[in-house]
Amino acid sequence: MEYLSIENAMKQAKGNVKIRGWVYRERGSNKLRFIIIRDSTNIIQCVFEKDTFQERFEELKNVQIETSIEVEGIIKKDERAPSGFEINATNFKVIGESANFPIQKDQSQELLNDNRHLWLRSRKMNAILKVRSTIFGAIHEYFRSQGFYEFHSPTLQSTQSEGGSDVFEVKYFDTKLYLAQTWQLPAEAGIFSLENIYTIAPSFRAEKSKTSRHLTEYWHAEMEMAWADFDTIISHGEGLLKHVVSKVLETNKKELEFLERELDDLTATASKPFVRMTYTDALKILKEKCNLEVEWGKDLRTVEEDELSKLYNTPIIVTHYPKKVKAFYMKESANDTVLGCDFIAPKCYGEIIGGSQREENIDEIKSRLKEQGEDPKDYEFYLDTRRYGSVPHGGFGLGVERIITWICGLDNIRDSIPFPRTMVRYYP
Numbered sequence: 001m002e003y004l005s006i007e008n009a010m011k012q013a014k015g016n017v018k019i020r021g022w023v024y025r026e027r028g029s030n031k032l033r034f035i036i037i038r039d040s041t042n043i044i045q046c047v048f049e050k051d052t053f054q055e056r057f058e059e060l061k062n063v064q065i066e067t068s069i070e071v072e073g074i075i076k077k078d079e080r081a082p083s084g085f086e087i088n089a090t091n092f093k094v095i096g097e098s099a100n101f102p103i104q105k106d107q108s109q110e111l112l113n114d115n116r117h118l119w120l121r122s123r124k125m126n127a128i129l130k131v132r133s134t135i136f137g138a139i140h141e142y143f144r145s146q147g148f149y150e151f152h153s154p155t156l157q158s159t160q161s162e163g164g165s166d167v168f169e170v171k172y173f174d175t176k177l178y179l180a181q182t183w184q185l186p187a188e189a190g191i192f193s194l195e196n197i198y199t200i201a202p203s204f205r206a207e208k209s210k211t212s213r214h215l216t217e218y219w220h221a222e223m224e225m226a227w228a229d230f231d232t233i234i235s236h237g238e239g240l241l242k243h244v245v246s247k248v249l250e251t252n253k254k255e256l257e258f259l260e261r262e263l264d265d266l267t268a269t270a271s272k273p274f275v276r277m278t279y280t281d282a283l284k285i286l287k288e289k290c291n292l293e294v295e296w297g298k299d300l301r302t303v304e305e306d307e308l309s310k311l312y313n314t315p316i317i318v319t320h321y322p323k324k325v326k327a328f329y330m331k332e333s334a335n336d337t338v339l340g341c342d343f344i345a346p347k348c349y350g351e352i353i354g355g356s357q358r359e360e361n362i363d364e365i366k367s368r369l370k371e372q373g374e375d376p377k378d379y380e381f382y383l384d385t386r387r388y389g390s391v392p393h394g395g396f397g398l399g400v401e402r403i404i405t406w407i408c409g410l411d412n413i414r415d416s417i418p419f420p421r422t423m424v425r426y427y428p
């Protein structure tokens with residue numbers, strides 16, 4: 001007889017079934033044991049009666065939490081059981097013992113972090129990781145359906161791109177390289193071959209910030225397009241988020257329910273046009289509606305992004321930031337602004353996308369690099385993209401863990417990735 005997943009056994013709903021998984025909870029008396037088993041799909045209560053098992057019943061007393069086990073029995077509906085079904089066991093086989101599993105009920109966050117490799121088995125992580133998988137699939141799906149090619153930049157790079165202070169240095173034989181902060185600079189060379197390209201890859205930021213939004217290693221979904229104007233770039237950001245959120249709403253109802261996620265902003269994101277405003281308008285709104293005064297030229301801080309996000313239930317697209325708060329490659333626009341945009345998530349989940357039209361003027365790029373203390377000579381390969389057949393182009397980057405955190409409604413970005421890397425956490 002074939003093994004069924006717990007989900008499929010429950011679909012079968014009656015008759016004989018054979019399942020396998022790990023012990024999630026166990027309790028009982030000298031005559032009866034209730035063992036809840038989990039697999040990747042669900043949990044189910046199995047009942048073991050002394051009358052059925054006779055002397056083998058003693059074996060069950062050693063079956064502790066996280067023991068791996070195979071169970072055969074008769075499945076039936078039971079409203080009182082945790083997932084609405086119960087298996088009356090007729091046979092079982094312990095596969096791997098488990099003595100004193102380190103995670104029991106009500107443990108501190110620190111202990112869960114130290115035992116991350118074991119905490120992955122929790123129902124909460126199981127639900128989040130399923131949503132995460134849907135999101136990665138949906139990103140590939142969106143770009144491929146729009147005619148983008150997948151393109152890869154090196155992780156070991158010879159220059160910084162998003163600001164020298166946040167970059168990890170790597171000893172590389174007799175020289176020094178940097179872990180990629182973004183795929184962008186090599187990708188800007190790639191569009192001259194493939195025109196429309198995307199990637200999902202790890203990016204690294206040595207930010208010394210212990211916030212609930214920052215990882216030092218995160219997955220970055222990025223796109224770059226030849227011949228594109230600012231509006232086209234922004235529309236793809238909106239299209240991508242709509243597709244991802246719709247896909248999760250369609251695929252992961254059960255998980256969102258388990259995570260107790262209210263869906264108002266997600267359904268709005270999937271169906272309504274996003275709010276769009278310039279940086280200058282954002283300052284006006286912050287002053288009028290939130291009583292927050294920001295001096296023109298200062299970057300928006302977390303508090304300001306959060307207050308703005310409370311006013312709407314879709315992401316907000318803020319455009320035309322002051323040139324001096326943005327990266328060297330963004331195209332200059334009127335009044336000391338750039339054609340750069342940030343997408344701010346609803347419900348105080350912060351910046352989820354950063355993008356821009358790229359500067360084509362080579363002298364402007366060189367002078368902005370120098371202002372940041374960089375030597376333009378180190379960027380010769382990049383400057384060649386402006387020398388040989390330059391075209392209008394642009395792109396954006398989306399922080400995948402940032403949207404998982406938002407979509408799952410998590411308190412901390414740490415739980416959006418299996419093995420988080422932060423300033424203070426790099427084991428396991």
Ligand code: 4AD
Pocket residue numbers: 162181182183184205207213214215216218220222223351352353354355356395396397398399400401402
């Ligand atoms: O705004 P950023 O720095 O933009 C870039 O890297 C551009 N080169 C992207 C491009 O145009 N191709 O980063 C993009 C996104 C942010 O909006 C945020 O969602 C995410 O990356 N991000 C982080 N996510 C988790 N932890 C961190 N430390 C992050 N830093 C940025």
Ligand code: MG
Pocket residue numbers: 342351353354
């Ligand atoms: Mg940014």
